Amino acid sequence: MDAFLLQLLVNGVIVGMLYGVVGMAFVLIYKASQVVNFAQGEFLLIGAWVCWWTLTEFDIPFVFGFLITLVFMFVLGVLIQVVVLRPLIGEPIISVIMVTIGLSIFFQSLLNWMFGVFAQPFPRIFETPSMEIFGLQVQTVYVMSMFVSVAIMAAFAWFFKASKTGLAMRATAFDQQAAQSLGISVRHVFATAWAISAMVSAVAGVVVGVVNGVSSALSFFGIKVFPAVILGGLDSIIGAVVGGLIIGLLENLAAYVDVDLQWGNMQRIAPFYALILILMIKPYGLFGTRDIERV
Amino acid sequence: EIPVGHIVDFTGATSGVGVSFGSGIADAMNWINANGGIDGDTLAFETYDYAYQAPRAVSTYRRWVAQDHIVAVQGWGTADTEALAEFVARDEIPYWSASYSGALTDPNGTGPRSTKAAPYNFFYGPSYSDGCRALVQWASEDWAARGEDGAPTFVHMGDNHPYPNAPKEACGEYAEELGFEVLPAINYTLAPGDFTPQCLTLKEIGADYAFLANTAGSGISLMTACATVGVETQFMTNVWGFDENAMRAAGEAADGTVFVVRTGTVWGDDAPGMETVRAISDASSRPGEYRLVHYITGICSAFYMKEAMEWAHENGGVTGPNIRQGMYAMSAANDGAWVPVGLEGVCLPSGWTAEDHRGLMTARIYRGHVNGSTEGQEIAELINSGTISLEFLEEITLERRPEWIGY
Amino acid sequence: MAGATMRPCGDFRTSYRADTTIFDDRFSRNSVIVGIVLLALAPIVLPEVFDAYWMNMFIQIGYLSIAALGLNILVGFTGQISIGHAVFFGFGAFASPFINSNTGIPVVLCVPLAGVMTAAVGLLFGVPAARIKGLYLAIATLAAQFILEDFFSRAEGFTGGVHGATANPMSFFGYDIYTDREYFYVVLVFVIVMFLGATNMMRTRDGRAFVAVRDHYLSAEIMGVNLTKYRVMSFGVSSFYAGVGGALYAHYLGFVSIEAFNILFSIQFLGMIIIGGLGSVMGSLMGTAFMVFLPEAMDALSRAVAGGWLDRALNLQSGINNLREMAIGAAIVLFLIFEPDGLAHRWRQIKAYWKLYPFSY
Amino acid sequence: MGNVADGLPGAPSGVPQGDVLMEAVDVSLAFGGVRALSQVSFQVRRGELFSIIGPNGAGKTSMVNCISGRYSPTEGRILFKGRDITRLRPSARAELGLGRTFQNLALFGHMTVLDNIMVGRHNQLRNNFLTGPLYWFGGARREELEHRRQVEEIIDFLEIQHVRKAVAGTLAYGLRKRVELARAVALKPDLMLLDEPMAGMNLEEKEDMARFIIDLNEEWGMTVIMIEHDMGVVMDISHRVMVLDFGRKIAEGGPEDVMAHPRVRQAYLGEEAA
């Protein structure tokens, strides 16, 4: 295998893991409420801005800034639940989905207002900003994010299988009314889901922010993870990670094809062709649970 | 009162450069009003932020025409400018835009590669195609100066969208003409993302010169990624692809990038006209601020309109057709190109004729230098401390080839 | 036969024909007709008030609502969410000028033809619906969004590529329609025809089949509804409407650029039908009007406060613009919190209330 | 169908001796490891009222699903009107004359009762997405009105006039069951499959429902396959009964004979018969 391809693949894995992280945040909300969150990208952005702000404003070590960011995101998630989602409990899912679109517009402009529209460089957080893996120079944050992804993934897997809240989330997603009849507080479930999801997205936001600088454009990531989560199966944590990896690899492979074959632009749309193909073969993604259709 | 429309993008996809340019125009028009207006008449303008959504620009334009009876527009993006081109022609309303698409330079649509007639469209600055041609010309000189053998390689990089694509073919042709080997274009999205694959590709194909046709946002990502990967290509960007802010955001990764400046000066330079520019900035709501290159360009755009209006005022009244006539008359009266009063040395002499709307065939080539960390500091501080600096390389004036009109 | 449920005023119709009219009673039918007539007369009687700006608003609402109605047929009636409607709108917008300039067929005819062409493309992208359902399908339509956007930028012969496509104005017997007022009438006719068509379709066989597929596809199948056919077909019908809307847009603006049909636009279409009311023909119109007027209203508001104390207090030049965008987002959120079933639903409730007046139960 | 004797309570009535309308041949169905049906064969004659009983999970619904096309059997064949329909789409089977109701309600919840029933006439209607929008011009209205008349007959028959304009999803359970029956009747099927039509009803409503089923069978000439747990109803109105247990057929015959079958008593009814 030539070095070029190898490097592309390594990069694919690294970026794919990041897609996976955002994908997991996405899946979490879906699992709790069957809501597709269009504001996921804004969560990324909020996380990145908050972390950037605490670091530049107070000049504190990265770890603290990062922790403050996580706490902030948690509060934000709960707040969204209280203000926006609670009144919508029991309403059609599509309304909630649309609300997330409204939220995305709202946050985007709020952040533009507060932080301006110019990209801001992130303070340097690692002594050595990049390291070499298989001949490819890789940003250290990317490497960090890989470890974080694996940890988050394990935590999620446990959460849904074994924890009481995880179980309650799945029940809520399946049948809100029945869940309530069991004494599950739908509000609590939503708050938890959104808070955790916001925190996890923030992790990705910070990583992307460190690499690219923080600007409103980061929120585009929210749309990019769609193919990843669908590919893996909307309700599968593992699927999100695998889907993310596939998309990451595919993008980079397509870049290889782009150079050789000059079809142009394959990097961007190859994931979508793959998406349709895979869904035609497996309509619930690779790991998604199929609906039970009994009459 | 002279009703004028002002379309800006302060919050949309291109706001990264839009704020600076739009503020320049607005501040200039306010300053004009405060300093005697157009022979006593004030410019009644409304700044409309259309958030880069063309239909919104169109509907606002219609509102202006219907309710405010505007006589001129200062506009912004590619899609909206092109969408409005036919309207302004019909309504006879001169339209200055920040879209420098070559397609807008042919008032009669007669050029061999023209796609349409745009009789009422103007812009201040070299067209995208001409800007890129100038860069290519610089590159070929640079190559010669480096003394390396063989044909240099050139690659166009950008999203597959009208704006980045606008100069692609025209510039590629010129590069070939100058002896470059033109490599197949590389695609990268307008929205920033992970551009490592593109950088690896650049490295793989060993491009010597790359023209970045997107806006600064994605350019920053690209440069950062390429710096990590260790790409040695010389980056060149179009007018919207690079500025002081991009240098600050990209940090050292942006070091060495070459780009086009449309004005005779950048902030901090001295020229007779800079006094006016500083006065305009000081009279604005944010005095004392460091202003990007786009701000100054915006001022020029507003002042060309101003002088054309003054001509119209003296020659039958400030109407759309008269303003347009003013643009031609002012040019003709000054040997084909002129600089608005008060902006000497700032705006480059530009001229328009009824046959040719290529106002400016000159591009000033700059190189950006970044030597050190830029985080946590304002642009002014960075400039003062010398962490970032703009180095003027060369002023290139292209020949006004007839076959290039509208292309 | 006065039922005990919800119809305390009784049901006095004596023929099935009278019972299958579009409107519940003569009064609502007449008010709609009067409304349309008033709308049509408005620019003639009150040209100062209903100037080009208002005409532009109405025209926008017109062509967008036709496309939104198409999306509502797909999402609201058949239950298949699409996040790629804008590209079908865009396809129509390119197709009509393309047909017109290549064949010379008059623009009026090109508009429905563009609809048919778009329907064909819609059917193609609807094929996955035969197998994929729900949100999976929704995100598969996202693929349509990106694939078609990519197609637009490649198919230079069709879209004009970088330069975009110019569209001829509509013309009747050599008379070009240039002004907004004239075009307003053209759009009005299209809107009426398309909306009546959709209403009729929804109360006949295929329309019912769409809704059946949405409500319970398993039993729809048992009732003899061919699932695959109807799922795919609704993509076709939906795209037809999108295509017609897009074509009207193209000939209005006179210029079509590939940038316009991005995912944000698609999401806006979704917003229109959700705000208007899923599964409601009139809701498509109401939601579109809301989404068109909202930024305008916010804009008027920001113009009112611009330069005022609020603007100064916030002391940010661009703050007001961001506030406007925020207000749009907030309006959508608040709207859905307080009116999750959409405008059409509220409208029905108001009607029901007056019907029952003065007995509230 | 005059050959059905108005017999004494519970007495076996004269079993109609029409030709075989539906036949299941060695039908087996497995879901992963679960064998829902094993080699079940039976025949239903034209004009019969045939009941399937058995414990919960015995595979009754699965059997009906195989007939109506929801499931395709892993082995075996389904014949209808002498034709092998094992691989046919459910919608195509509906066209051939198969109608059914569901164990768990499967109405179109947001449609009115009237529209629900009109969907049942899908296959009889001819207008489509091209002619439908032209309503007044293409004959669509004439067709709609004609079918509306027929639907009203069904509505009258099932006594749901008062809810015809109500939205199906808000009706009480029993009414919904009735609307579902009406919808299936609108198909004018030759063979009607009823999956627990009387579950969740009180005695009075069961009596009504029983009468509807008998009328469908006798007056409308439909052959009926019914799954029901209420032994009283099954005994009284069915001509023949089949018993399933763990996916196997354990008995078939006249109601009395089947009830007397020891395995049925043990597996289904428990010691003391109802």
Added chain:
Amino acid sequence: MAEAAIAETPAAEAQAPLLAVNNIEVVYNDVILVLRGLSLEVPKGRIVALLGANGAGKSTTLKAISGLLKTEDGEITRGTVVYDGQVLNAMDPGAIVRRGVFQVMEGRRIIQDMTVHENLRLGAHTRPHDSQVARDIQMVYGYFPRLKERTGLAGYLSGGEQQMLAIGRALMARPRLILMDEPSMGLSPLLVREVFGIIRKLNEDLGITILLVEQNARMALEVASYGYIMESGKVVLDGTADDLRTNEDVKEFYLGGGGEQRKSFKNIKSFKRRKRWL
């Protein structure tokens, strides 16, 4: 009529009933009035049956008690629901479950894409400590041995098994009062008897009070000590189970066979009889 019932309620007379529904009115969607002044009482430790035709409002009554009404756009516009001295009207369902009132909803409503085990664990959601949960799951398996064998997803259980799971899930919450909505629906005769046996056993063994909504009046009145019959949102008749069993109307409309012999479904004619209480 409901007031008169209080005096007749045998045993536990002095003591306030565990649950008292006082003259409630329920409206759906702000417009549809479903319950029109309904009152009933459930004494502690008893099984009380609530019978009535389809659409009478039985399920609505249960939802009004358990707080689930709110999830369906329903609202108690008048009257109170008092449980153990507390007014439940404004509480949310979770709080009500925590106080020991658990509704087994109509149609079972198990979480189909979870296993039996997970469904049971869900039942214990409101309980603070996990230590007991494992033991209680074994107890449920004791009552319903066949659930133990089912390892797949609950959605693939047969109707009867799902009903058992729904009841078992209720037990996991250790409720004091179970509101049971048509537990016998769709069950085979054998299972119906089994389920009613279990209901009785739960009542006797664990002392759980049960409000039972049923269409199978015969069985319901066998296990219940007291019964209410409702019609269009009101209680029209109530009394001890024995009284009701011998009431002519009840016999005619709910138990079948006003006279000595059950009459055949075959011979029913299409005429509408009039109920005497209307």
